[in-house]
Amino acid sequence: MIISSRYYWNMESHLHIRELITRLARLDAAAGWDGDLNPTQRAVLTYLGRANRFSRSPSHVAEYLGTTRGTISQSFKSLLQKGYVSEVRSAQDKRAISFSLTAKGEEVAQAAGDLDCIISNLCEEQKQALQASLMKVLKGLVQQNNGRAFGVCKTCIHFETSRTGGHCRSLSEPLAPEETTLVCHEQESA
Numbered sequence: 001m002i003i004s005s006r007y008y009w010n011m012e013s014h015l016h017i018r019e020l021i022t023r024l025a026r027l028d029a030a031a032g033w034d035g036d037l038n039p040t041q042r043a044v045l046t047y048l049g050r051a052n053r054f055s056r057s058p059s060h061v062a063e064y065l066g067t068t069r070g071t072i073s074q075s076f077k078s079l080l081q082k083g084y085v086s087e088v089r090s091a092q093d094k095r096a097i098s099f100s101l102t103a104k105g106e107e108v109a110q111a112a113g114d115l116d117c118i119i120s121n122l123c124e125e126q127k128q129a130l131q132a133s134l135m136k137v138l139k140g141l142v143q144q145n146n147g148r149a150f151g152v153c154k155t156c157i158h159f160e161t162s163r164t165g166g167h168c169r170s171l172s173e174p175l176a177p178e179e180t181t182l183v184c185h186e187q188e189s190a
Contacts (some may be wrong), residue, residue, distance in 0.1 A: 049109025057096035151187035
């Protein structure tokens, strides 16, 4: 269905923005049907590629993606069978499961999609403005729904810089330099 641009510009501004965000998300998700993956499985792989070791359980992934644990459990089951992820059991609690990307999963998680290519063509000022605006909208929606922020470790109130990378005061865990730029479910903005 093609909608004329006149329709868009006659809508109230906030409705137009919502429609644009929704349409972009749907077009991006539709592009996620590629090979043996569906959009949810691809989103799981992308999240795992950005998440730290403390944030890779099925419940964390479900909360981040705003979906059910059942959907995520089925996605992990399929991703395991296809060789995109591996299961990691906690040494302290054998019931606690998290997942890691395999080399095959890492390749998918790092692959640029159509939306990435379009965004990369924006000038730096446009990218920063778009990112700041979308982050403000996302934070508002997450707060309204009593959700978690899932921010980057080094921007957290619990983060301390150390000689070896960092330290999480909340979890009392050292962080390697590469972990300081990953997404964490415990993150609280400084």
